[in-house]
Each structure stands twice: as C-alpha cells, then as structure tokens.
Amino acid sequence: MFGVVLVIFVFAASAAATAVIATRGIGGSGSTSGVEAAIVDIDTTLVGGSASAGTGIVLLSSGVVLTNNHVIDSGQAISVRITATGATFSATPIGVDLTHDIAVLQLQGASRLATAPIGDSSSVQVGDSVTALGNAQGRGGAPAVANGTVTALEQQITASDEAGQNAENVSGMIQTDAPIQPGDSGGPLVNADGKVIGIDTAASTGGRGVARGAVQAFAIPIDTALNYAHQILAHPSTPPAGAMLGVCVEDSTSPPGALLVRGAGACATAVVSGSPASTSGLAAGDVITSLGGSDVVSRSSLTLLLEGDHPGQSAVVVWLDPSGQEHRATVTLAAAAPHQ
Numbered sequence: 001m002f003g004v005v006l007v008i009f010v011f012a013a014s015a016a017a018t019a020v021i022a023t024r025g026i027g028g029s030g031s032t033s034g035v036e037a038a039i040v041d042i043d044t045t046l047v048g049g050s051a052s053a054g055t056g057i058v059l060l061s062s063g064v065v066l067t068n069n070h071v072i073d074s075g076q077a078i079s080v081r082i083t084a085t086g087a088t089f090s091a092t093p094i095g096v097d098l099t100h101d102i103a104v105l106q107l108q109g110a111s112r113l114a115t116a117p118i119g120d121s122s123s124v125q126v127g128d129s130v131t132a133l134g135n136a137q138g139r140g141g142a143p144a145v146a147n148g149t150v151t152a153l154e155q156q157i158t159a160s161d162e163a164g165q166n167a168e169n170v171s172g173m174i175q176t177d178a179p180i181q182p183g184d185s186g187g188p189l190v191n192a193d194g195k196v197i198g199i200d201t202a203a204s205t206g207g208r209g210v211a212r213g214a215v216q217a218f219a220i221p222i223d224t225a226l227n228y229a230h231q232i233l234a235h236p237s238t239p240p241a242g243a244m245l246g247v248c249v250e251d252s253t254s255p256p257g258a259l260l261v262r263g264a265g266a267c268a269t270a271v272v273s274g275s276p277a278s279t280s281g282l283a284a285g286d287v288i289t290s291l292g293g294s295d296v297v298s299r300s301s302l303t304l305l306l307e308g309d310h311p312g313q314s315a316v317v318v319w320l321d322p323s324g325q326e327h328r329a330t331v332t333l334a335a336a337a338p339h340q
Contacts, residue, residue: 032190035057035194037084038057039056039058039116039143039188040065041055044072044077044078044079045078046076050248053140054070054071054134054186055134056080058113059229060115062113063108064104064107064233065091065104065106066102066226066229067105068185069103070101074303078090083142083143087110090107095232097228097232100170101170102228103186104233116188116196117195119191119195121197121222124221125153128192129147129192130147130150130190131146132146132184132187132219133145133190134146134180134184136182138182138183139183144181144184146179146180147178148176148215148217149176151216153175155174157171172224173220174197174221180200180217185201185202186200189222196222197221198221201218202217203215244275245275245333246277249266249269249299249302250269265298267286268283270284276334280331282319283321286320287320291315292315313333316328
C-alpha cells in the first residue's frame, strides 16, 4: 500500500466547475490512431440531476463498450459519444463487476463501429513507454493524451473520489507516471505498438511519500479487464431499474455531528423530491445506518441492498440526524428510472 491518497478519475461536473486543460502532446509512444477510432466519451446523469464524465473503448462493432464501473455508478441516464465521428448513442449497462471496477455497456442502435486493438498485458514490463488517452476534465472532443512509462506492476490500491469518499480496493494494477486527469477513467493505456494494455482507473499527485508534482497513475491490465468483461457478456446482469429510495449518498466515515457516535453509514447529500426518502423525513446530512433490517455501512452497501429489493416492497429505513438522534420509518420503495 502507498501512503498517498489515490483518486478514481471520473470527472464530476457542476454549474460552477471550470477546467484548465493541460496541453498534452503524443510524444514518445507509437501511433495511437487505431485506438483513437474506438475511444468514447461517457456522460452520466446521476440521481438528483448532477453529472459525471469518463471514458471507454469499443470492444465489439455492435456497440459493446468497456469502461470502469465507477464511471457509470448511480447513473440514471448514460450518453456515449464516439470521439472520432461525433456519433452519440444512449447506453444501457449489460452488467458490472463491482469488485474489479469493470462495466460493460451496450450502445443502442450502434453498428459497424471501429474496435480497439487489444494488446497483451502479461508482457508489460517496468520501463515500457505508454500513452494514456481519455476525456480529461470531461471536455469531450479529441482524446487528451498523456505519455509516461510503466513504473511498477501488480500494485494493490485503495482509491476514492476527490472528496475522499466511495473507497474501493483494486489489485494487480499497472502503475505508470502518465499524468492522467479526472475524466480519463475507463480510457485506454496504450503500449508503443499502439495496442491497449490497460484501462486507466486511478491516480494521485503529490501527498505523503510522493515528491511534489509527481504522478502515480494506475490501470487495470487489459487481460484482467477482458476476463471480467467476457464473464459479464456470458452472464448479463443489467442493474435492475427496480428499487429506488431516492437519495444521493456518500460514505460516512466520521461523525456528521458532535453527538453522533456511529460514523459508519451512507450520508445523504441530496434527497429527491417526492421520493420514498423524502416522504420518510430523510434530509441531506442524515446518515442512513440500516435498510430492511440490514446494516448500511457505506454507500456501496446501500446500493447492494437496493439492488436486491423490488419496487413496491416495504422496508424500514433507520438514520441518524446531524445531532445524533436516531429516526426510523417504513418506506415503500419506488421504481428507479431506467437507463436511457
């Protein structure tokens, strides 16, 4: 483990967000033209109306796309744009692998798309030149390019978002010094032969144990990513459009109020008007600690509980308000809006 904070690189957009995009030349690696034809920008609309942006690559000409799960996590609608042509499609998840941060999407109505040239990540060595391409800062258009070298293999990391929330553990990663940016998640890491050898997932800049301005970037080896992608394709498990509580949450690892003893749970950042959460009395700042009799210890645990429930099902939700007072209510779960 590294003594640094690693950030999963999905770009969270807001009305106030402004991005300064670094100019990144193609430089030392070989031609990436074949890969660039298969790169897509992914824009995800989240519950509550916020949005995020990431990257993906086309695996099959029929419109099957590989990306990180965290790029589309909690999405209510997914739009995918082929960067080389500008063609835009709505997308539906075929399935996801939460443990390995892999998602496979199907573009609606797509056909005859260029596919990414795939390399062999088992042959990657420390010192190899690499190029990372992606949707840096969610700017769209031609892929941003970051060059670097492989600095380590088989790395295990704990990554979180820029707020330090939604931590996930991923192992077997390729480490590079390519200066990837938020929005590059799900994009290809390309070798000197112009073939994809990894899926960019997380990075850190500075922090304890890292020289100021130094970069540690991490990619899931393409052999690993494809292994889980093939499993998803063989056993599709599109996340149900089913159970919805109607609350945007993040991990709660510290007490939100002076009197709150239990820090673990899912902290509500927004509540959808008219949703089961809203009618129960839940409000932003409350920490959900239980649903249907099962403990909620994180954002992901609440997501998994909801994935196992069904619209119309009743469940008791328990939460703590910012003062530490416990509340409970019986809610009737609603049908989540389907991916469009």
